[in-house]
Amino acid sequence: MVTITDISKACGVSRATVSKALNGAADISQETAERVRETARRLGYLPNATARTLKMGRSYNIGVLFSDATGGGISHEYFSMILESVKAEAERLGYDITFISRDLGKRPMDYYEHAKYRSCDGVVIASADFQDPAIVRLAHSEIPTVTLDYSFDSRSSILSDNVRGMEALVRYVHSRGHRKIAFLHGEMTSVTQKRLASFKKTCAQLGLEIPPEFIRPAVYHDPRSSGLQTRALLELPERPSCIFYPDDLSFLGGMSELERHGLSIPQDMSVVGYDGIPLSQVLRPRLTTYRQGAESMGREAARLLVEQIEQPDTWLPQTITVAGELLPGDTVADLNG
């Protein structure tokens, strides 16, 4: 391994001079700086992030904490899109990405300890359970954090606009003449609460009365669960004309169930998803859904975090709500006229 010591010997200057020359310090002559840089190139010098981190107390490394209910993580498309965009933006800003997990080999650790252990400058947190004490501990620590889809007091966060997203969907469906709308919701997280509240509020504003049996609990990203709930809806004495699914993937469970009952979409039943994953627009019929701005969310999360890291004095907690976009698709029948 070539170190600054090797360069200093080759150039006949001190290690301090080499370090300064490579970092463009002012008190090094043009001449010397050039000679040092040339030698570094010739010897194939590579800086050592570890040594730099130790001395400077800055790792230029961002932790990413993705935990879903099952302990799995990044395989859901929504998560991987966010991860991808966090990574891209972080790299643009000169930061690397390391995953933060519980436990590392035999060493028991919580998230905070792991982030400290790796000297992360900050952490982006996405979780299915923000009540988890380990997450709370990290989010309340001195480590800069940005949370996705949840806000802690006095901390930065990125929210997808669940309220407006759900409102847009309800208004769209209503505009196409639907009055009996069923709503399958995921586990009761804060996101779910927002969507459900927005659903009810918008329905009320539009003068729609939604019977309680039209609002049913399902599970995110679980086609089976929404298949079961779809069946339950179909067995009601009065069926809805449109079903809202917790997310695009869940809709697929509903789709098979509808098919099994000989119902076709959207002629016999209209459906709506949520998330707007690429798949939803490749399916035929194209799914009517609301695309969360996953790329923007990841990008903004990285941006906000780096801002907090690099301007600790002027920084103030900030919540950015990222707008999404209604994808009309072809799964909501037009009942007008």
Place this chain on the structure above:
Amino acid sequence: MVTITDISKACGVSRATVSKALNGAADISQETAERVRETARRLGYLPNATARTLKMGRSYNIGVLFSDATGGGISHEYFSMILESVKAEAERLGYDITFISRDLGKRPMDYYEHAKYRSCDGVVIASADFQDPAIVRLAHSEIPTVTLDYSFDSRSSILSDNVRGMEALVRYVHSRGHRKIAFLHGEMTSVTQKRLASFKKTCAQLGLEIPPEFIRPAVYHDPRSSGLQTRALLELPERPSCIFYPDDLSFLGGMSELERHGLSIPQDMSVVGYDGIPLSQVLRPRLTTYRQGAESMGREAARLLVEQIEQPDTWLPQTITVAGELLPGDTVADLNG
């Protein structure tokens, strides 16, 4: 930050003793060791991976290099499943994961330099282009590597069994009476070559003559491309009875195209995918496909890499072929009888 120095002061012993006590060295008395550990706990001591890395020359950090053609990366389900399993196994073995990319902020870097810069103990490489000089450089460097779906000389690798996978699909389709089989393949990587060769060989073994216009180039994970090729196939004077798609996602493009022609699956046209992503088994009809053992591949990659890192003397390059599994699905009609 609590360091071993703080503990040594609190305990009235030297830093060396603290270090040894915490690492369970033999030449520390039970008594002292216990006192040190208790003090460490009381003060909330956390080891510093950076300092340890610098001194020991081992980071317990594994680089993951995922590059697809578009420069994007992890959003394809196959990749994210592998990433997830690499991560899980690496963590089990006591290693963290850092992404390796080209360039970091303003610093231009290639993969090898990045991995060195972060002191990665080893790198798992998945790429759409193993000809890329930057990848070749890394794979030929002194850094331990394991490649996925490609083998470099004298280096470890994990291969999904494309040969047997394709053979299984052809034989299955053949057993259901199909004789006119079309094959849409992805970009000409080594994986594609293996699948194509296996397709041709198995067809030959079964006495099937495949006209050249039945074998067409498409693009992986691109429904549009396979939609176009599907149309081209349908316009042939003699249509195939079954179409092989490059992967499950590509099939979706074919699906819409078939629908547009009023053909239903599998009555009017049989289809086969590749990958066996969860989605394929949620669709109705369930897609006939071959599931690559993505979890096993990731797990074995991490295992092999850590082996190489921890036993550099006894280690020998190794290639593990991970078997997959035919998922029969419902998209291949039975033409027999």
Place this chain on the structure above:
DNA sequence: ATAATGTACTTAATCGATTTAGTAATGTTC
């Protein structure tokens, strides 16, 4: 001519841990 200023370096401490070599204080053996 002397002091003040500026330039281009070097010295040495430091970040937090690990580890080799060394040292006292015991215990053991003949």
Place this chain on the structure above:
DNA sequence: GAACATTACTAAATCGATTAAGTACATTAT
């Protein structure tokens, strides 16, 4: 009781970089 071994520690070097403080030497001001 002298020689040797064992136990339980400590001192100091080290990993690769950054940086505050110091030092020559040349230049400018008074």
